[in-house]
Amino acid sequence: MHAYELMVKKYLKSNGVNFKHIVLTASCHSVEDAAKAVNASINDFVKNICMIDQTGRLIIAIVMGKDRASTSRVGKALEIVRPRLAKEMEVLQYTGYPAGGVPSFGFEAIFLVDTYVMDMNEVYTGGGSPNSLVKVKVEDLVKMNGGKTIRVRK
Template sequence: MSLSDLKNELIYHKLEDRYLVLPATGATVGEAAKVLQVDPDAIAKSLVLNVNEQPTVLVLSGNARLDNHHFKEEFRVRPRLLPATEVQKATGYPVGGVNPIGLNNALPVYLDTSLKNLTWLYPAAGDEYHALKLTLTELITLSRPVRWVKVSK
């Protein structure tokens, strides 16, 4: 999906005002939180993992850390991040801009329980200079997750 496709998806859902252009890079949780002036937990980071040879997107809150034990309980495999060189091919977005909405190849998306109870979430929006401001309900509607998982510490 291109940035224009993402914007069209937002327009369709009447959320075009939630697309943010950042004045500086927001490629990492720390950078995004600083430029958006929000708590790092509000950053919805998307990790792309290889789960049984299937690229899979896992969305966690900014301060949450992937827990190997919890991940293995949920997916029956050890967590393996997809190499950075393969992320854009799998998702349509570069590292630092991966967004759980409108992914190439209809990749499965899982939301970690660390996102629950946050008023606003700020996922990347296609590159390190764009983000979205969404409620949890809006993120669920737009990302169409397979299910909730508990894979964080």
Template sequence: MAKQSSTDRVLDAARGAGLDIEIVEMPASTRTAEEAAAACGCSIAEIVKSLVYLGAESDTVVLLLVSGVNRVDEAAVGRHLGEALTRPNGRTVRERTGFAIGGVAPLGHIGELRVFIDEDLAQFTTVWAAGGAPNSVFRTTVEDLRAATGGIWLKMTA
């Protein structure tokens, strides 16, 4: 049996969560928030960055879904979670999530993780998120994204 592609995992996870999405493959990279916004024709703030961290003590994967214009205050988020956050290298991200950096989707991960959503995303009706590959994205409502990921609203910036 052929190994399932990362974009197929995202589609399957979305369907399993009752989320009807269409993954769009762009002709250019959508690896950064700026590239994704240009490709999608939206503001950078409407791009959902999927940032992977590890709990420093628990080694739990923590996925932060962040507005494309925001920079995460790692110390503040760590205080909220009760442990410091560390940034894993690319190999660890792939091993723990099933995605390469630049294509990490908000759902369809191969392992367990905790998901938190940037409160600043709540101002938008729809947002664009990575579809599992460095040139794929999908559009969804913020509330559907929250429901599908089980994400908890959290202030990410200072």
């Protein structure tokens, strides 16, 4: 098991959350790949879109696997200038996890959870590496990240 995956599991256990951690042999970098790997629908997944504001703060827009995040909606929601998407190296620097494996919790950021995500009971999110996933209740996900529920999808 990779060190990043161990960090996710340790964080979840320390928060007393029920979860399922799945390590795959193939990459689940895209939602489509991940859905095939666990025989689920892309509607069972969330994506964590990493953005950086003008002051260098990390913002995570959590949207359903089929959706795209809107930087303009995020800017309006936070009353800031429209943030930019984080570069791959910045994702690792800010979150501590590689792109494609970022969980929806467990690091310092402003978390914004799209309203559609709140309609779900459980979702798959990044498990710490591009080859791992975590299945967790949305209620627990939001409790752990302290996210604000707002429409951030395009």
